[in-house]
Structures are given as C-alpha cells and as structure tokens.
Amino acid sequence: xxxxxxxxxxxxxxxxxxxxxxxxxxxxxxxxxxxxxxxxxxxxxxxxxxxxxxxxxxxxxxxxxxxxxxxxxxxxxxxxxxxxxxxxxxxxxxxxxxxxxxxxxxxxxxxxxxxxxxxxxxxxxxxxxxxxxxxxxxxxxxxxxxxxxxx
Amino acid sequence: xxxxxxxxxxxxxxxxxxxxxxxxxxxxxxxxxxxxxxxxxxxxxxxxxxxxxxxxxxxxxxxxxxxxxxxxxxxxxxxxxxxxxxxxxxxxxxxxxxxxxxxxxxxxxxxxxxxxxxxxxxxxxxxxxxxxxxxxxxxxxxxxxxxxxxxxxxxxxxxxxxxxxxxxxxxxxxxxxxxxxxxxxxxxxxxxxxxxxxxxxxxxxxxxxxxxxxxxxxxxxxxxxxxxxxxxxxxxxxxxxxxxxxxxxxxxxxxxxxxxxxxxxxxxxxxxxxxxxxxxxxxxxxxxxxxx
Numbered sequence: 167x168x169x170x171x172x173x174x175x176x177x178x179x180x181x182x183x184x185x186x187x188x189x190x191x192x193x194x195x196x197x198x199x200x201x202x203x204x205x206x207x208x209x210x211x212x213x214x215x216x217x218x219x220x221x222x223x224x225x226x227x228x229x230x231x232x233x234x235x236x237x238x239x240x241x242x243x244x245x246x247x248x249x250x251x252x253x254x255x256x257x258x259x260x261x262x263x264x265x266x267x268x269x270x271x272x273x274x275x276x277x278x279x280x281x282x283x284x285x286x287x288x289x290x291x292x293x294x295x296x297x298x299x300x301x302x303x304x305x306x307x308x309x310x311x312x313x314x315x316x317x
Numbered sequence: 318x319x320x321x322x323x324x325x326x327x328x329x330x331x332x333x334x335x336x337x338x339x340x341x342x343x344x345x346x347x348x349x350x351x352x353x354x355x356x357x358x359x360x361x362x363x364x365x366x367x368x369x370x371x372x373x374x375x376x377x378x379x380x381x382x383x384x385x386x387x388x389x390x391x392x393x394x395x396x397x398x399x400x401x402x403x404x405x406x407x408x409x410x411x412x413x414x415x416x417x418x419x420x421x422x423x424x425x426x427x428x429x430x431x432x433x434x435x436x437x438x439x440x441x442x443x444x445x446x447x448x449x450x451x452x453x454x455x456x457x458x459x460x461x462x463x464x465x466x467x468x469x470x471x472x473x474x475x476x477x478x479x480x481x482x483x484x485x486x487x488x489x490x491x492x493x494x495x496x497x498x499x500x501x502x503x504x505x506x507x508x509x510x511x512x513x514x515x516x517x518x519x520x521x522x523x524x525x526x527x528x529x530x531x532x533x534x535x536x537x538x539x540x541x542x543x544x545x546x547x548x549x550x551x552x553x554x555x556x557x558x559x560x561x562x563x564x565x566x567x568x569x570x571x572x573x574x575x576x577x578x579x580x581x582x583x584x585x586x587x588x589x590x591x592x593x594x595x596x597x598x599x600x601x602x603x604x605x606x607x608x609x
Contacts, residue, residue, distance in 0.1 A: 278477025
C-alpha cells in the first residue's frame with residue numbers, strides 16, 4: 167500500500183477554505199479556534215452531567231474538581247451493566263486511557279471497545295461547563311493552555 | 318461510525334495536561350503530543366481537519382457531501398477532492414481484500430470504514446509537518462504513534478480483551494525513528510455491537526470476537542482490521558501475506574491466534590487493568606467558532 171493521501175494532505179487547508187465558502191447548508195467546517203475558557207485555578211466542587219441517551223443506553227457522569235483540576239470522574243450510568251458508584255466500565259476511551267496512563271506504568275493508549283464514548287464525552291463536558299460557570303472564572307485572563315503547568 | 322446528527326453542541330474539546338481531547342466522528346480522539354503545545358495552532362488545525370472530515374463524510378448528517386452523494390443530490394465531480402480520494406482508497410481496499418471491505422453498508426454509500434484511520438494518518442502527517450516528532454493519536458480505539466514519549470521510553474499500546482475490557486491481552490511497542498512508528502486498529506463486535514456485515518456473505522462474521530491489526534500506516538491498518546474481521550480465520554493467511562502487517566485475533570470462545578510476526582513486536586500479557594481511582598491533570602476547555 168503506498169500512501170496516495172500524501173498529495174492530498176498538502177492541500178487540506180486550501181480545500182477547507184474553499185469549502186467554507188461553498189458549503190451553505192452547514193456551519194463552516196473550518197471552525198477557527200477563537201479562544202478558550204477554562205476552569206479557574208480555584209474551581210472546586212462536584213458536578214453531575216446530564217443523562218445522555220446513546221444508541222446503547224443512558225450515560226451519565228459525575229466529575230470532581232479541586233484546585234482547577236479534575237480529580238475524579240465517576241460513571242453514574244452506563245449501558246453495560248449500569249453500575250453506579252465507582253466506574254466499572256473501561257469502554258470510555260478517555261476514562262480508560264487516563265486510568266491506564268496514570269496507573270499502569272508505560273501504557274500510553276489502548277485499542278479496543280469504544281461504544282459509550284460519545285455519551286460519556288457529552289455528559290463530562292456538561293458537568294465541567296456547569297462547574298466552570300458556577301465558579302465564575304476570570305475568563306479572558308486565563309492562559310490558553312495548561313501545558314506549562316504540567317509538572 | 319459518525320456522531321449523531323445535531324451533536325455539535327455536545328462536542329468536547331479539552332486540553333488535559335499534554336493531551337488534546339476532542340469528541341468527533343461519534344467517539345473521542347486524543348492527541349498526546351510531547352513536543353508541541355497541545356493548545357497550539359498546529360493542534361487547532363488538526364481538530365479543525367477532523368471536524369471538517371466529520372461534516373463532509375458523516376452518514377448521519379444529511380448535509381454532508383457523502384450523504385448528498387448517496388442521495389444523488391450531489392455529483393461526485395462536485396465533491397471535495399478528499400471525497401473522491403477516499404472512495405478511490407475504498408475501491409483499492411475492496412480489490413485487495415477480495416471484497417471483504419466495502420464502501421457500502423446496507424446498500425448505501427458508507428465509506429466510514431476508511432475515513433477514521435485515513436483522517437488520523439493525515440493528522441499525524443500534519444503534526445509532523447508542524448515539527449512534531451513525538452506524538453500518539455488515539456481515535457476511539459485506533460492508535461497512531463510516532464517517535465517516543467520521552468527519552469529512553471517507547472510508546473506502548475495495549476490490546477484489550479474483547480470479552481473483558483478490563484484486561485489487556487498484549488502490549489505493542491512503537492519502533493523508534495527512523496521507523497515510521499506504529500499503527501494499531503481493532504475491529505470487533507465489542508466496539509459498536511454487531512455493526513459489521515461481511516459484504517461477501519451478507520451476514521455478521523462469526524469467527525472472531527475481535528482482531529487487532531498492527532502496522533505503521535493507520536489508513537491501511539484500519540481498513541485491513543475491518544476486512545480481516547469480516548474474513549474471520551482466513552485473515553491469518555491474508556494478513557501474513559501483506560508486508561508490514563501483523564494481527565492478533567480472539568474468538569468468541571476466548572481462543573486466540575496471531576500472525577507469524579506478531580510476537581516479535583508485542584508482549585503477550587494477561588494484565589488486569591487497574592481499577593480507576595483518580596487522576597489529576599489541568600483541564601482547559603477549548604472553544605471553537607461554529608460550535609455552541
């Protein structure tokens with residue numbers, strides 16, 4: 167298998183710009199990042215995301231934030247088994263990856279099941295948004311990246 | 318394999334530590350980048366690329382070019398060159414796989430089996446062009462790693478047991494430069510229920526619970542995993558015959574096999590995943606124009 171996609175890659179951005187003017191029926195796909203909001207350094211608390219109905223059943227997460235950092239995420243509802251309490255389902259790639267990366271030395275990623283991820287992501291985002299809103303971040307002064315804060 | 322239509326307001330785009338995490342194409346993509354700022358414009362470009370691919374190729378969005386092409390309200394000649402390119406790749410894949418890969422699902426145009434791996438392979442190329450030598454992209458179970466996570470370490474990708482997602486069956490390490498790195502994709506019933514139909518028989522494949530294919534080009538590895546799952550046990554000889562590819566397969570009964578070269582690039586393990594307790598990383602939400 168050669169890599170015919172290489173030639174295309176060089177034109178990706180140009181094509182995106184072209185299509186931005188052509189695709190009238192949907193928002194421009196070339197969504198430029200305008201800025202970022204974030205959890206403030208003092209954001210803290212527990213937030214429960216909405217129940218997201220996926221094709222495989224409801225997904226709902228609870229997130230715990232302390233000092234502007236996520237310290238725990240718990241799946242309250244999942245389609246597989248539906249256990250509440252501490253997460254018992256690893257099929258959410260974000261959760262699974264982070265768990266593995268943090269605790270299973272040297273595994274950076276996994277290849278396998280993924281099916282509840284969309285609902286998981288949606289519920290997590292909403293939970294974080296609620297926290298960000300309730301903790302009144304100093305929006306524009308927040309640094310656009312947290313990479314520098316990484317230990 | 319695309320996002321539910323209208324899911325835009327729920328699209329996630331976060332920076333968590335050195336990772337950029339976005340929801341796209343119905344799953345979560347993570348870019349773990351060790352030599353660029355995960356909030357840099359190079360990563361923004363990658364996210365925008367994936368959003369564009371989703372909007373263009375989604376079979377769940379009636380406005381996508383692929384949906385309009387299927388509905389015959391758009392001519393192929395009027396589609397983006399990427400659409401024509403992907404459909405060309407699909408036809409090549411169908412020929413190479415003896416018809417076990419197809420760009421049709423349930424009689425309808427659906428190149429989803431090609432789009433995710435291809436778009437991630439191109440994203441890795443975009444990052445390399447932006448100067449990144451060390452990154453690992455995880456796209457809902459498809460993984461593409463380049464370089465190393467840190468000096469003296471290798472990117473390591475776990476293969477999940479389809480019968481118990483808390484266990485790993487193997488760990489594959491990415492070879493270092495000048496190698497082109499590592500690509501891993503898994504196809505199976507666990508991923509999205511019985512969504513795979515073998516185009517040759519017209520029925521869901523029965524031989525395997527999952528098959529993980531390992532190589533260095535995620536475009537090839539991803540569609541090859543889809544085709545191999547449809548082939549079942551015949552995939553062993555087929556994968557063996559393709560230069561640079563190896564595979565590890567698990568049957569519904571828990572038996573397994575792997576191709577001749579697999580053992581040389583992996584550790585076979587029976588590792589229970591650790592229970593989740595906590596992690597602590599900075600969280601920054603990215604806000605993009607066009608969403609919300």
